[in-house]
Amino acid sequence: MASELLDTVQSKLSKASKELKDLADIPKIKGMPMLLGNITSHDNEFQESIEDLEVMWEDVKNLIHYFFCSDCNKFISTKYYDSVEKKIRCRCGKLKYEWKI
Ligand SMILES: [Zn+2]
Numbered sequence: 416m417a418s419e420l421l422d423t424v425q426s427k428l429s430k431a432s433k434e435l436k437d438l439a440d441i442p443k444i445k446g447m448p449m450l451l452g453n454i455t456s457h458d459n460e461f462q463e464s465i466e467d468l469e470v471m472w473e474d475v476k477n478l479i480h481y482f483f484c485s486d487c488n489k490f491i492s493t494k495y496y497d498s499v500e501k502k503i504r505c506r507c508g509k510l511k512y513e514w515k516i
Pocket residue numbers: 484485486487488489505506507508509510
């Protein structure tokens with residue numbers, strides 16, 4: 416489930432990068448109604464509005480922008496880890512965050 420995936424990312428960031436953890440604000444994404452379990456399937460009174468979806472999509476896009484570089488079309492990865500600066504980065508280096516390995 417999405418919320419479990421976010422938990423995994425959050426706990427990894429807690430250990431590896433306070434900088435990225437603070438930027439990404441995963442708890443905000445996790446607090447979204449659509450990710451709070453089975454509200455939509457079991458509660459008929461719950462109605463998602465287009466506005467809610469738009470707000471959620473903006474937040475998700477903002478989150479992804481911290482991990483995905485539109486310049487080199489790569490996610491940040493330990494593959495590009497800078498062992499001198501101790502930072503994780505994307506391929507071109509535009510995105511760069513402190514990272515403990
Ligand atoms: Zn890049």
